[in-house]
Amino acid sequence: MTEKIYLKNPYLMKLNAKIIENDFKDNKFHVKLNRTLFEPNISGGQFGDKGSIDGISVLNVYEQKDDIIHVLKDLPKSKEVEISIDWDIRFSNMQQHTGSHILSNAFYKLYDFDTLNFHIGENFNYIDINTNLLNKNIIEKIESYSNRIVFSNFEISTYIVDREYVSNLPIRGSIKKDGDIRIVEINRLDFCECNSIHNRRTGEVGLIKIINCYKIKENYRVEFVCGIKALKDYQMKISMKL
Template structure:
């Protein structure tokens, strides 16, 4: 039997302050201090609803959990041992928010069930957003719109919400939306002629207190639909947030609210166009750079050697540059180095008639700076800490290359 159905738990969701006796105060296995009480108004986490917070004799209640048939109130610090009674104060703003969200979930789930026989199979009440998982693989704007409207109609009618304790055998007398998992002491939350649902959570006395329900979005989760929504004061918070964004956008785009969508589309199209032009310009600049490197290259034993150093160049740019050179000069052997934030980025490549293995060259080069990399026989890349100066590092790399192409002298340039 759930503790929520037990005499230790007050049934009045509007109870903000209460006085009771302390049963025990101790630490759990993690060393966290908790108190159990003769009676409590604090709701423990469960049924998709988060726990209450508040104070006990002025000490903050951080968490409330049901463990082994008792409600544990985890507190910020231990109470004096002389305390045998406590005054509990519920954080009402949080409690009422949870009442609005939880009841809103009941109403929205019932709307989907009544209109389209779509049933809720999961529920989560988050800090900012509430979600339900619907037992359906596809959802349309029309279905969501009609369910949301029916839910808000029920709120506007301000129908009473009552709770009733029944036994399992009595369930046949009610149009239960979902069969409860417990077999005894079942607590029904009833919205007359609309929803009958077994639940141990906190709810207001009438649907009007939910305020409003607004669906925000939905997405497919495996073969279900996860629906995101807010209720009550969270609707106002969402509206305020979105309104601030809209006002800012109308100023930035210099268009009225009704034309923002088209203005954003045009802006995005312009951005894509500019990005394409920038990419084309960068490609041209890299091609000029490749041509310049080839024009200033040296030929050693029928190998066109290009060794170049840079600062703050991305490895992607170095790769493109190496590929451009290799496509133009089949005999080429390219070694490009860039120093970025005290790290070296390396790229080595070769033309199609050059038989030197770039993986071997990269591995031997990276071993000098304890680096890591990869690639294939024609193009390899990697990086490591700049533990050697550029000149020291390149002197060692050139010796490696010279042995491979059997050359005594190789020229290179260092570019800041």
Template sequence: MNKQTKRLYFENPYQVEFDAKIIEKTTYEEKSVLILDKTCFYPESGGQPSDKGTINKVKVIKVLEKNSRILHVLEEDVFSEDIKGIIDWIVRFDYMQQHTGQHILSQSFDEIYNAETLSFHLGHEISSVEIDLRKITEEEVEKIERLANEIVFQDREIKTYFIQEEETQSVPLRKPPKKKGLIRIVEISDFDYSACGGTHLRRTGEVGIIKILKLERIRNNVRFEFLCGKRALQDYTRKNRDLRHLSNKLSVSEGEILNSFEKLVLELKAQKKKNKNTQEKLIQYEAQEAIQGAKEKIIKEIYSGRNPEEVRSLALNIIKKGEYVVLYGLRAEKRVHLVLASSETLDIDMRELVPIVIPMIKGKGGGSPSLVQIAGEDPENLELALDRAYEYINNRLTD
């Protein structure tokens, strides 16, 4: 029977260093693996990532659990039989803040809205819980936050202990345990009782603060992203810096930023509408000038520094004002565009030009009998493609 690894993090999650003996050496994904008689390293489990750190100064890449034994996947092999392990305390404490914060947050949802936590993910930057809720308002989210942080500020004791499976009926667990046999309980005094194998803090005050960042619908439930402790402080620092920057840029107080922003949005929309109206008038004038300067029914031109929508609008304005065929090319960065249009009264299907010009500019596109648009990757043949289109249309008009 395989000897199990003693989990020191159950006894003391604040222990950073440990000495151990090697039980077995193996490999995982072509990397060296050590199985020890005891360890402080928490293996990836229950939504919580594995600890980081070193064994005999060799980096531990990941930690896994298999058959009640802990697999330490190393960056390179370790040859000494005497093992000295050191976990990364900064990462461990961060995970403890996030995981304990999740227990408080989940029980807050359960207590106020009788909403079950369906899943939990502890990410390297942001954590999330999926809650059995159909909808929730901003005010209700704030109510959850208030209760969760009250529990934090009350600095309640957190205890962990093991009980037999048959004893779980005597403990008011938030949800039934998934495992059988010996069950580990994480108890937040007079608030939450959860079956959990993760690393947790000794008191709720160490969580610091719990902040819900955003929510989204998923699988007919609601997923909440949140931060705890140092992560929440870093987020607040960054956002406060951004607010100060915006306040200075807008020359308003922080409390007036939202109103000032909404005013700017309205002004921008009005200016865009005004610009669009002005642009449409300019296009109409330009179309009229093109018609007045035309010496035949075919108007051909190559533009640079314009966008395809402007050129398209110009072509449409021309064919609406008279019986013309417009053959426009556009050079735009590394791509080229063709806008080919014809007055409907001329009875010319511009789609007939597609197989002629597309191979020449390595393009793609299509359209209707009166308007074809093509985007291509070969700018060198743009002028030649327009010339071929001109020859084809000219022959059609003189038939």
């Protein structure tokens, strides 16, 4: 089983590890390490980390049962390797994912709207909300509430609880797995099952901006950007004339 260091310390950028297995298929090496900083691609959720192993670019990262597999074009010469992640991508991913929790919490707390699913894309993200009514007034209240949470700079914590203890927590959303559950908590304001990386404080998320919303069958899709992506979106839409 690969030790998932990224869950323990998402701010660590470099780490030494050991290759314990590799498989050559489709003209690429699929490498398993004893431990890793690379968060894999999450199905329907977000893209994984980018970076390198001994200077060789990691083309893809995926989860295989309890192991994390790193796809490389070449195989490192030594079994003892140095792994390094792209910090800009890692930090942006944390901003977008933590921002999605804050936004989903706002919809739930203010209007009792559940989040059905979410996606973190290259240029923008979205969450699908189980409501057939959204208007300008609702969106403005959701944005204001969400950004107050950000600017309050609340602590974010992650921890593991067993299935029996989960009933003692006000979990937002349903529990999707048996056994031990990983909880992401925002300062007693939001509790959610999640197996991904997050910022340590809400202030790191930066601005949360809803950029579009439209109906998807009986629900609404809400597109948004956070932090670095919000800045890039603003820069693209408004250019200063110097």
